[in-house]
Amino acid sequence: xxxxxxxxxxxxxxxxxxxxxxxxxxxxxxxxxxxxxxxxxxxxxxxxxxxxxxxxxxxxxxxxxxxxxxxxxxxxxxxxxxxxxxxxxxxxxxxxxxxxxxxxxxxxxxxxxxxxxxxxxxxxxxxxxxxxxxxxxxxxxxxxxxxxxxxxxxxxxxxxxxxxxxxxxxxxxxxxxxxxxxxxxxxxxxxxxxxxxxxxxxxxxxxxxxxxxxxxxxxxxxxxxxxxxxxxxxxxxxxxxxxxxxxxxxxxxxxxxxxxxxxxxxxxxxxxxxxxxxxxxxxxxxxxxxxxxxxxxxxxxxxxxxxxxxxxxxxxxxxxxxxxxxxxxxxxxxxxxxxxxxxxxxxxxxxxxxxxxxxxxxxxxxxxxxxxxxxxxxxxxxxxxxxxxxxxxxxxxxxxxxxxxxxxxxxxxxxxxxxxxxxxxxxxxxxxxxxxxxxxxxxxxxxxxxxxxxxxxxxxxxxxxxxxxxxxxxxxxxxxxxxxxxxxxxxxxxxxxxxxxxxxxxxxxxxxxxxxxxxxxxxxxxxxxxxxxxxxxxxxxxxxxxxxxxxxxxxxxxxxxxxxxxxxxxxxxxxxxxxxxxxxxxxxxxxxxxxxxxxxxxxxxxxxxxxxxxxxxxxxxxxxxxxxxxxxxxxxxxxxxxxxxxxxxxxxxxxxxxxxxxxxxxxxxxxxxxxxxxxxxxxxxxxxxxxxxxxxxxxxxxxxxxxxxxxxxxxxxxxxxxxxxxxxxxxxxxxxxxxxxxxxxxxxxxxxxxxxxxxxxxxxxxxxxxxxxxxxxxxxxxxxxxxxxxxxxxxxxxxxxxxxxxxxxxxxxxxxxxxxxxxxxxxxxxxxxxxxxxxxxxxxxxxxxxxxxxxxxxxxxxxxxxxxxxxxxxxxxxxxxxxxxxxxxxxxxxxxxxxxxxxxxxxx
DNA sequence: TCCGAATGCAA
DNA sequence: TATTGCATTCGGA
Numbered sequence: 017x018x019x020x021x022x023x024x025x026x027x028x029x030x031x032x033x034x035x036x037x038x039x040x041x042x043x044x045x046x047x048x049x050x051x052x053x054x055x056x057x058x059x060x061x062x063x064x065x066x067x068x069x070x071x072x073x074x075x076x077x078x079x080x081x082x083x084x085x086x087x088x089x090x091x092x093x094x095x096x097x098x099x100x101x102x103x104x105x106x107x108x109x110x111x112x113x114x115x116x117x118x119x120x121x122x123x124x125x126x127x128x129x130x131x132x133x134x135x136x137x138x139x140x141x142x143x144x145x146x147x148x149x150x151x152x153x154x155x156x157x158x159x160x161x162x163x164x165x166x167x168x169x170x171x172x173x174x175x176x177x178x179x180x181x182x183x184x185x186x187x188x189x190x191x192x193x194x195x196x197x198x199x200x201x202x203x204x205x206x207x208x209x210x211x212x213x214x215x216x217x218x219x220x221x222x223x224x225x226x227x228x229x230x231x232x233x234x235x236x237x238x239x240x241x242x243x244x245x246x247x248x249x250x251x252x253x254x255x256x257x258x259x260x261x262x263x264x265x266x267x268x269x270x271x272x273x274x275x276x277x278x279x280x281x282x283x284x285x286x287x288x289x290x291x292x293x294x295x296x297x298x299x300x301x302x303x304x305x306x307x308x309x310x311x312x313x314x315x316x317x318x319x320x321x322x323x324x325x326x327x328x329x330x331x332x333x334x335x336x337x338x339x340x341x342x343x344x345x346x347x348x349x350x351x352x353x354x355x356x357x358x359x360x361x362x363x364x365x366x367x368x369x370x371x372x373x374x375x376x377x378x379x380x381x382x383x384x385x386x387x388x389x390x391x392x393x394x395x396x397x398x399x400x401x402x403x404x405x406x407x408x409x410x411x412x413x414x415x416x417x418x419x420x421x422x423x424x425x426x427x428x429x430x431x432x433x434x435x436x437x438x439x440x441x442x443x444x445x446x447x448x449x450x451x452x453x454x455x456x457x458x459x460x461x462x463x464x465x466x467x468x469x470x471x472x473x474x475x476x477x478x479x480x481x482x483x484x485x486x487x488x489x490x491x492x493x494x495x496x497x498x499x500x501x502x503x504x505x506x507x508x509x510x511x512x513x514x515x516x517x518x519x520x521x522x523x524x525x526x527x528x529x530x531x532x533x534x535x536x537x538x539x540x541x542x543x544x545x546x547x548x549x550x551x552x553x554x555x556x557x558x559x560x561x562x563x564x565x566x567x568x569x570x571x572x573x574x575x576x577x578x579x580x581x582x583x584x585x586x587x588x589x590x591x592x593x594x595x596x597x598x599x600x601x602x603x604x605x606x607x608x609x610x611x612x613x614x615x616x617x618x619x620x621x622x623x624x625x626x627x628x629x630x631x632x633x634x635x636x637x638x639x640x641x642x643x644x645x646x647x648x649x650x651x652x653x654x655x656x657x658x659x660x661x662x663x664x665x666x667x668x669x670x671x672x673x674x675x676x677x678x679x680x681x682x683x684x685x686x687x688x689x690x691x692x693x694x695x696x697x698x699x700x701x702x703x704x705x706x707x708x709x710x711x712x713x714x715x716x717x718x719x720x721x722x723x724x725x726x727x728x729x730x731x732x733x734x735x736x737x738x739x740x741x742x743x744x745x746x747x748x749x750x751x752x753x754x755x756x757x758x759x760x761x762x763x764x765x766x767x768x769x770x771x772x773x774x775x776x777x778x779x780x781x782x783x784x785x786x787x788x789x790x791x792x793x794x795x796x797x798x799x800x801x802x803x804x805x806x807x808x809x810x811x812x813x814x815x816x817x818x819x820x821x822x823x824x825x826x827x828x829x830x831x832x833x834x835x836x837x838x839x840x841x842x843x844x845x846x847x848x849x850x851x852x853x854x855x856x857x858x859x860x861x862x863x864x865x866x867x868x869x870x871x872x873x874x875x876x877x878x879x880x881x882x883x884x885x886x887x888x889x890x891x892x893x894x895x896x897x898x899x900x901x902x903x904x905x906x907x908x909x910x911x912x913x914x915x916x917x918x919x920x921x922x923x924x
Numbered sequence: 925t926c927c928g929a930a931t932g933c934a935a
Numbered sequence: 936t937a938t939t940g941c942a943t944t945c946g947g948a
Contacts, residue, residue, distance in 0.1 A: 666940055675934075764936090833936085
């Protein structure tokens with residue numbers, strides 16, 4: 017049987033343009049989209065030896081769809097000039113490569129493809145359609161398959177059912193219900209893929225669904241009934257025409273042999289060097305592996321998404337020996353572990369993967385239990401064999417989040433050393449505002465779609481463990497991860513290295529921090545479970561009393577945890593005044609609202625008390641004891657090193673960075689964080705670090721002076737804005753000044769200040785004006801920062817860490833203002849984050865050098881917490897401030913306050 | 925079982 | 936209509 021290969025060129029054109037970096041030749045002509053599309057055609061050509069082929073593009077001009085629906089694709093902006101300018105050369109290349117190129121005026125590419133696919137089926141020709149567009153799934157049949165060449169996803173009939181939950185013949189109905197945002201075709205409101213598939217499964221098709229529309233209950237049902245007329249039109253728009261009159265012969269679809277000299281001239285102009293070399297040297301079609309480090313010019317080769325690969329499964333002793341030798345010899349080895357659990361303290365190894373050179377990776381299964389599993393090497397023996405290499409600090413390793421792998425190996429008594437790089441942190445330092453998971457990185461930087469974990473294991477309740485995954489599947493996935501990580505390093509590291517400050521932050525802050533965070537997490541913190549348990553009982557009694565009081569006061573029973581029910585009672589039945597709404601428009605019942613209402617009514621006061629205790633109980637009192645590790649008897653948090661865009665750490669499972677402190681009830685919880693017998697908790701925190709950083713960055717004379725002279729800065733500020741001597745400032749006036757000082761750090765508006773202080777806007781504006789008159793350097797800094805952000809698209813910390821602000825030029829006022837506030841805050845929050853990270857490194861190194869037993873156990877943004885044996889406490893108390901205050905030299909002094917006690921509360 | 929909304933804890 | 940996070944409960948699908 018003959019085959020026809022069709023490529024939906026238009027669907028790839030935009031994707032290539034946006035997915036690839038802005039490649040240009042020496043003439044500064046953009047070339048990225050050309051490269052992307054050609055690269056795909058080359059891959060397809062290698063992959064399929066089709067008898068007929070065609071590359072199809074949309075032509076200019078209106079189509080019948082525009083006629084029946086003027087908004088069709090109307091939301092799409094005009095094609096960017098940088099893309100439009102690439103099209104003539106792209107077409108020239110395709111032509112020179114010998115591909116039949118089709119463009120029909122007034123007909124969309126989809127309809128050309130549909131028509132040819134129909135003809136192919138009629139002529140008993142098999143059809144493969146390469147597209148990134150899901151609409152075309154409607155064409156799939158036993159003789160017609162889709163392939164998404166960017167993601168390597170193949171869709172046959174079963175594939176469509178698996179992906180969309182409906183058959184190819186139901187795809188049009190499915191899309192009509194869901195809508196297609198790419199073409200600006202709305203669906204039924206609130207109906208997503210799940211609902212649409214469910215309905216179509218039940219009723220068969222849209223017609224029958226419409227006939228039973230009255231049976232659908234709820235809001236969705238109403239939405240459906242409202243959309244009935246539209247659905248017909250949507251169907252027409254979404255249906256690919258398979259009967260377009262095309263004057264074409266099968267002969268027109270036979271590929272010609274490439275015009276080599278023409279092609280060489282084009283590649284020369286476009287500077288596609290490796291392809292050019294291939295032509296001139298008459299090499300095989302396989303492109304040589306590229307070393308991104310050497311690609312200095314705007315050569316398109318560095319964007320190669322041709323991740324050709326050779327993955328091996330290690331099942332024999334000799335294979336292992338072979339790979340170990342390669343690891344020993346390689347300059348840098350990419351390493352990844354597959355495990356039984358996301359909890360790094362519990363995780364057991366299922367397998368290990370390595371990559372020594374892009375494209376050459378291996379998977380070493382150790383504990384797969386899938387049916388029909390082959391004999392695997394004995395894991396104890398393997399680990400003993402590998403331990404010397406893993407622990408050798410001069411054998412360099414790279415990975416994606418190696419802190420996790422270090423924990424996993426530590427569970428087997430192995431200390432991973434020689435961590436030279438981590439792609440998670442490279443991406444984080446380079447582009448903290450984007451996602452850093454391996455799948456996203458591969459897509460973004462290599463234009464490559466990895467096999468997702470869920471593809472192998474499923475998701476939700478039916479998800480299986482990695483050990484149940486078949487070994488060949490696991491090899492593809494795990495070896496690919498190691499391979500991709502190495503390739504990412506080759507792309508990311510040179511980018512980092514271009515900006516000295518970013519390279520420094522990566523090398524001297526983030527990389528060294530891996531081991532320190534690992535150690536802190538491993539150390540854990542001791543919890544007085546009995547105390548929490550007793551306190552929980554006490555709180556439970558209070559909650560029961562409060563609940564009864566609330567029900568009695570309201571005159572009915574209701575769920576005190578339900579904001580909706582509280583809304584109904586306060587504003588629906590009791591008719592209390594609504595002062596604030598939630599973002600969705602419902603009357604808010606948050607703390608500030610209840611506090612206001614509590615002045616005049618009894619119920620809000622009860623609710624406030626209830627909420628505070630309920631929160632403490634569920635989030636901390638009950639939860640923390642359950643998080644105690646059974647083996648160590650301690651709580652081990654996880655620090656996320658690449659989550660917060662400003663450079664801060666984040667803590668989770670459990671979050672130890674939001675343990676209560678403000679209320680007496682909250683402090684009872686801090687009392688449960690204890691030191692073992694014979695040890696102390698010592699806490700050291702930076703005093704007003706962000707305000708000090710603001711003084712340093714803004715160089716405001718008044719602020720610098722206040723800090724340099726060691727004054728109470730809130731009191732000084734109050735004196736300035738109230739125009740009174742410092743000695744006469746009241747507590748209330750100081751509180752105002754403090755709110756203003758903090759507000760400034762967050763880029764607060766007069767509205768926000770008014771809300772915060774409970775004063776009117778005019779008064780708030782007055783305070784801000786007086787502040788800026790007294791501290792003109794600060795006003796100036798705010799303005800400079802906004803401008804810097806707008807100009808560069810990013811802001812920087814004192815050490816040069818960057819935060820990109822993609823919304824800073826947004827036409828949407830809200831987004832732009834949000835970005836401006838973030839621009840003002842990020843340098844201060846981020847510099848503080850840099851400083852405490854330096855402090856962690858300094859403290860850790862000092863403890864190691866002096867061979868102290870004391871250990872870091874927590875970091876809370878501006879505070880370090882240590883567990884210290886009695887005999888070391890005096891030294892630590894004396895040395896901590898010295899170390900922390902001198903990690904950086906600012907134009908104001910840094911001040912560190914320390915405390916020690918049997919528990920965290922007492923250490924404050 | 926999953927997800928968004930509302931809420932609230934920290935620095 | 937104040938920055939950065941994480942985690943809880945509810946309630947709808």
